[in-house]
Amino acid sequence: MKTGAAAPEVVAVAYSGGRDSTALLYATLQVAKSEGWQVVALHVHHGLHPRADEWLAHCHRQCEAWQRRGWPVSLAWEHLGLRPAPGQSVEAVARRARYEALRRMALAHGASVVLLGHHRTDQAETFMLQALRGAGVAGLAGMPAAVCRDGVLWVRPWLGRPRRDIEAYVRRLRLRYVDDDSNADERYARNRLRARVWPALLAAFPQAEAALADAAAWAQEASACLDELAALDLSELHGEQGLDFRACLRLAPARARNALRVWIRQVSGLRPSTHLLERVWTEGAVQPMARWLWAEGELRLYRGMLRWVPVPAAQAQTSGPSPAREACLSLRGAGSVALPGWGGVLHVEAVQQGGVPWSRLRRIELRARGGGEQFQAGPGRPPRALKKQFQSAGVPAWAREGPLVYDTLGQLLFVPGLGMDARAWADAGRRQWRLRWEPGR
Incomplete structure (x- = not known):
């Protein structure tokens, strides 16, 4: 971990209990003992495999054994209980939830660095899988050796080493680890690749692993260049x-x-x-x-x-029955009111001009468009049909979806996308408030 930055006091290691993560945790502890680090092993119980409880128990026993030797290690774990919906990729759901859990646990234990046990063989396999899926440069780039995301530095220190080196390391030290039998399940693409394709590929092209990992590295450089070009373009295109x-x-x-x-x-x-x-x-x-x-x-x-x-x-x-729409509302002052039935939030804000007296907002009525409504955009301007006002103001259709707001006398006060109706504005110098609609919250 020679990054040029100050050494961290706490380092986290993603620890499944499997061979690769066991080797990484052991190696990290050898460095931590001499460097004065504390190491927290992060275990994620996905709730998907019948042997998951056994794996967690193994991780507890191993960390406790190393603690008895005086090694600076502790175990943190989180049970997810995932239930992927029909049609969802179990691999994708588990991977995303796993990284979120690892991040939560790392930060909770004061670790800003998480070490991951991926190696060169994993990288080569990832490149092949992404290519077979028709991925672009970003997908072919595979896994970065180090990346800072969401307040955590994710580091893969063994990304340049082949699997056989880690296997030899584990055998030499006689490290105990769990064997995930789902790795033999050929319903998963990576397992099919390992069982059916990888042996034949290496037999025909012995340098395939190193070559594919190098190709992923080139793709990472190309992807970085494309991101920089996009940043230049988006500075002009995005607002x-x-x-x-x-x-x-x-x-x-x-x-x-x-x-x-x-x-x-x-x-x-x-x-x-x-x-x-x-x-x-x-x-x-x-x-x-x-x-x-x-x-x-x-x-x-x-x-x-x-x-x-x-x-x-x-x-x-797009989904399910909509909640009942609120018809009347009592406001209590400046702030925000969620309106699930209308699919958004109504904000109340104090303003210097362009608002209405509070007496007209204490109790309001919420209505859907019925046709024939007119809105006055400003003092001295003629009231016009809502459709024409929306078109003139360039308000897209989805920004118009929200409640029209009336006072108790039936006068229109507010239209989403257009603002406060000028016919209801308060006189200059009076305290006044305006409404603002935020869709999709």
């Missing part, structure tokens, strides 16, 4: 309203698609699939307004601007 898709289309196709790919990854936190990118690219080029459901949210295109809306908004429109 508060989303991604300027029209401007994106004016770039060279490969460069534009790269910017789009990175932007989706940034706003959603997930790597977009090739299928999604192709749909957005081709359909967005010919449609002024479109939506694409994907993963945990929805991409929305309106008037050339592309936005990402996370899961709550998408769920409110």
Whole structure:
């Protein structure tokens, strides 16, 4: 761990109890004893395998045995009890939940560094699997040797070493470890690769492992360069309203698609699939307004601007019965009120102008659009139909979805996407408040 930074006081090791993680934990403890580190072994009980309790018990026994020798190790564990939904990838669900649990435990124990036991053979296998799935450069890059994410530095110190070196290390030291029999289950792609493809590949090409790992390293460099190019492009394309898709289309196709790919990854936190990118690219080029459901949210295109809306908004429109919509509301002052039935949050804010007296907000009525409503955008401007006002203001369809707010006398006070109706504004100098609608929360 020669990173040039000050040595950490606490180092975490992801410890499944298997061969690779056992070897890594043992090796880390040898360094920790001389360097004065504390080591916390992080074990994740996924709740998916019938022998998971046995594995946890083994990890407890091993750490306790090393503690009795005076070694600076402790065990932290978390039970997840995962229940993947039908159609979900068990591997993907478990992997994502595992890293989230590792991060929580590491930070809870004061560790900002987590060591992972992946080796060169894992990297070569990952490259092959990603290539077979049709992955782009980012997917082919495989696993980084070190990456800082969400306040944790994830380090794979053995990424340059083949599996046979770790196997020899474990045999020489006679380390005890658990054997996960699910590694022989060929329903999983990596297991099929190891059982059916890898032996034949190495027999025909003995240097295949090293060559594929080197290819992953080259892909990492290429991916880093593409990310830097995307950052330059997105500084001009991305703003508060989303991604300027029209401007994106004016770039060279490969460069534009790269910017789009990175932007989706940034706003959603997930790597977009090739299928999604192709749909957005081709359909967005010919449609002024479109939506694409994907993963945990929805991409929305309106008037050339592309936005990402996370899961709550998408769920409110696409799944299950909607909650009952509130019809009346008593407000108690500035603040925020969640309205699940309307799929958003109503904010109340004190303002200097453009608001209404509090007497008109103490009790309000919430209504859906019924047709025929008119809205006045400012003093001295004529009231116009909502549809025309929305079009004039460039308000996309999904930003219009929310309650119209009326006072107890039936006068329109507020329209989502447009603001406070000028006919209800308070006189200058009076205390006043305005409403603001936030969809999809």
